[in-house]
Amino acid sequence: MKTMKRLALIGAAAAMGSAVAAQELYTPNLSYRTGPFAATGIPLMNGQRDYMLMLNARDGGIGGVPVDFEECETGYSTEKGVECYERTKDKALVTQPWSTGITLQVLPKTNVDQIPILAPGYGFSPMTDGRVFQWAFNTPATYWDAMSMILQEISGGDLASLEGKKIAHLHLDHPYGKEPLPLLEALGAQYGFEVLPIPVGISEMQNQSAQWLQIRRERPDFVIMWGWGAMNAGAITEAVKTRYPMDQFVGVWWSGHSDDLQLVGEDGKGYRSISWSLPNDDAPVMADIREHVVGAGNSLATEEEIGEVFYQRGVVISAILAEGIRVAQERAGKAEISPADLREGLENLNFTQARIDELGLTGLMAPFSTSCSDHAGHSGAWMLQWDGAKFVQASDLLQADQTPIEPLVEEKAREYAEANAPWPVNEACDG
Amino acid sequence: MLYRTSGQFKTTYRSDQALFPIRQDAFLLGIILLFAWVILPASASSFAFQTLLIPVLIYALAATGLNVLTGYAGQLSLGTGAFMGVGAYACYKLITLFPELNLIVAVLLSGLFSAGAGVLFGLPSLRIKGFYLAIATLAAQFFLVWLFEKWGWLYNYNASGAIQVPNVSMFGIWVAGPQATDRAQYFFVLALVTVLTMVTINLTRGNLGRSWKAVRDMDIAAELIGINLLKAKLQAFAVSSYLVGVAGALFVFFWRGAAExxxxxxxxxxxxxxxxxxxxxxxxxxxxxxxxxxxxxxVVLNTAPHWVGLDISSSTVEHVNVMIVGALIVFFLIVEPHGLARLWALIREKLIHWPFPY
Structure with a gap:
């Protein structure tokens, strides 16, 4: 017991000692380069990191202030994530929780600690309601957007054509996988298609024979997958084994990792995944990264990885954050911003096509803008298709139909605020 | 010298059977309590509260619960996590169903649900022993976690399937939920854990504890000297699960804030x-x-490189950390297979004889 006290004191001293004031923008990333999800985490984190390093090398940071893009390792464990959050929150401008579990833990604290959460394309879909979730951002699109766009694409643009069809929702049995279910069920009731939720427990990710047996028996017209980490590879190999038609199998953006498809190669041809980022090796920003970071030997990524969807998505994620910082600096009129300033910046993102080209992100992302009440932006997304060797663009930019989503967002956001009362709601914003 | 016991005479049975018959022990405990109640809360940062102090208290309580069952009554259990879950979900349901219920009462009541589940899954212990019992409790582990996933009522049909701790206040102070301060949470946990630890120490010293130890050492002999095995084993399961359940409720309400x-x-x-x-x-x-x-x-090892100014990437630190902690566990188990407590007991004995060992 005595030792505990001593350790605690060391910890306390360490926490105090680290509060050094420096001229930098501290944007910690709760990364996971270890643990069961490392394979999907590493390319994303490398992309994020390399973009920030590139800004530091090319422009000397943002607005003249270098970015301190520190990683705090979580191994995708919620407990470690909270530890990282506590460790970084004194100086951090932003929290990048990188897991729906950590997001759920940190979200209620944001109103107290006043640090914005940036969860690009993940987290709790109702976070898009900026009136209720003043500090959380899930740009550029939510899981509910993803579900809406997937349904549009598989129905050929008209959801009514799905009537009488059966759609299986193969998902990780975790807050993340369950996230799109309320919308899918609501749409199923509206358009008369049958929804068949098939959960995959964390322990059975690699062996999904039971789930695929069920799919073979039920013969759903489409399988939509909300998978992550080892689950994607497991599902794709099982689908090949059971000869499920690949062109009826569609994944969310986290289920579009090239490595998972490389396992099956040709057999995976036709598999689709929705994505709000496109791989584009010719974008000027990629050339800058190759020159300033890879060329200088500072990148952790392999050459092959740099061309992949996930790495380039990581680049886009950091670009969104960097743009948020830039807008915040402009609005605050100073280079060294506070978390509250950054929130202001993230609320006023305006990624026009011209701005995207200016940043060198041409072809990597779609235009979107955020506002005080809309924290997602709903940029839309493309369908990517596996051609047997790599993912290629298979559709024009799709847009989610917000009509069924909006009331659902409002309802769930209100529920959340009520369950967590007292929860401040920003009534002032209506735009 | 420091631990000189000579001159401490016991003249009554009562004083001989005191919790700390040696004065120095009581003194040491006093210092530790002073630290826990006064010095640490006054000096700790929010990081220290959230990652060191509160989790150590909660895990120690959970381990105490398991120790009652495995260490004192000799029944191996692998279901601790699930019983913690029962406590947590019970507390969540109590608080959301009866928002005006005092949180202390809710936490203490939630232990009862966990105790019930423990007794239920402890029934096989009357027939099976050792590893086979471990498998039976493993069944509890998988079944209960499955139940937490599938039974929507438990998490109020929340779309994400997770439970979120609401803001709870007591006497005008936020004690749980995002509004609560670290210090309030720490004191709440500390008070409960202190009381429950004291109760456990006294239970294990008393009649009940003796019957558990008899069952652990040889159950046939225990039966022969008149101990009701059914009762003793189920009592151990009940007390153990109660403590574990309370630890689970504290785990979610005073530390994690949300749980899937x-x-x-x-x-x-x-x-x-x-x-x-x-x-x-x-x-x-x-x-x-x-x-x-x-x-x-x-946690301390993770912070250490930063603290001395070493710049190592955090994933490397994480890998090194796993290696160091693993090596330490092996080291301690080789040095003293009976655990750290035995190590301390040996040190203490040496101190008592020092500087004239025999």
């Missing part, structure tokens, strides 16, 4: 079991030492 069913999976059971084994089975102090080694040490 997966939190209570087998990893948590193993973690608590390792704390109990490394700390020392059949001791209360061991749970604390074990919790410090398993819970607090990795």
């Amino acid at each position: 069913p997966n939190l209570f999976n087998i990893d948590l059971s193993f973690r608590v079991l390792f704390i109990a084994i490394i700390g020392g089975l059949g001791s209360v102090l061991g749970n604390w030492l074990g919790a410090i080694l398993i819970v607090a040490l990795p």
